[in-house]
Amino acid sequence: MSRPTATKRVPVLRLAGIERHYKEGAGRLNILSGANLSVYPGELVALVAPSGAGKSTLLHVAGLLEKPDAGDVFIDEKPLGELNDANRTIIRRLQIGFVYQFHHLLPEFSALENVMMPQLIRGLSKAEAAKRAAELLSYMRLGERKDHRPSELSGGEQQRVAIARAVANAPRILLADEPTGNLDPTTAHYVFDALAALVRASGLAALIVTHNMDLAERMDRRITLNAGKIVEF
Numbered sequence: 001m002s003r004p005t006a007t008k009r010v011p012v013l014r015l016a017g018i019e020r021h022y023k024e025g026a027g028r029l030n031i032l033s034g035a036n037l038s039v040y041p042g043e044l045v046a047l048v049a050p051s052g053a054g055k056s057t058l059l060h061v062a063g064l065l066e067k068p069d070a071g072d073v074f075i076d077e078k079p080l081g082e083l084n085d086a087n088r089t090i091i092r093r094l095q096i097g098f099v100y101q102f103h104h105l106l107p108e109f110s111a112l113e114n115v116m117m118p119q120l121i122r123g124l125s126k127a128e129a130a131k132r133a134a135e136l137l138s139y140m141r142l143g144e145r146k147d148h149r150p151s152e153l154s155g156g157e158q159q160r161v162a163i164a165r166a167v168a169n170a171p172r173i174l175l176a177d178e179p180t181g182n183l184d185p186t187t188a189h190y191v192f193d194a195l196a197a198l199v200r201a202s203g204l205a206a207l208i209v210t211h212n213m214d215l216a217e218r219m220d221r222r223i224t225l226n227a228g229k230i231v232e233f
């Protein structure tokens, strides 16, 4: 079936024929068996699947943390399979932001410093990093809280700092594993709204693992894993 408008768009993230298997005794456990996915600029895709279906494995492959056994990952249609480990690390640092269920903020640093950190690692000056970090925290409605340490912030505030940190280096892709899984429903909605606004405003492609069907319904598309393949639902 031809879809003329869709074919003109270029996906930010494309997974093509991804296979991933693990050894199990004498046999093989096939987790991903020809998984295909395209995520477009500003799009939020919910990944909803039962425990053990391969959600983390898929995020790890998309995030260049694990190499697929077959198939390839494309960012802006550039294939990444041929890159050596050093170049994969560079692409991961610059192009991909990660958000986890638990924020993993550095406890002895302020919110501002936590968001500055990836930029300093990338080689930006302190002044440049502080400016962007302050802008991002204001966008996440945390301007007043930027000098607080994580222990002085609420769970929802901590998670918004973690989201700001994930996009500090202006990545192309945001990968999130249950980003609101640790929050009460009202806070989860608020944090999700902030995340969605950021993704749409910056044209990121976001792949978000969630068990929360309310949030999944508010994303642009919903996918699941069935026998190692990606299925829209």
Ligand SMILES: Nc1ncnc2c1ncn2[C@@H]1O[C@H](COP(=O)(O)OP(=O)(O)OP(=O)(O)O)[C@@H](O)[C@H]1O
Pocket: 022, 023, 029, 031, 049, 050, 051, 052, 053, 054, 055, 056, 057, 058
């Ligand atoms: N390094 C590994 N070696 C062997 N088996 C693995 C390895 N990593 C994951 N698995 C297995 O692959 C399957 C998929 O794991 P994965 O963590 O991707 O699932 P998931 O959908 O994220 O599950 P959950 O929701 O419980 O986190 C599981 O059965 C798991 O035990």
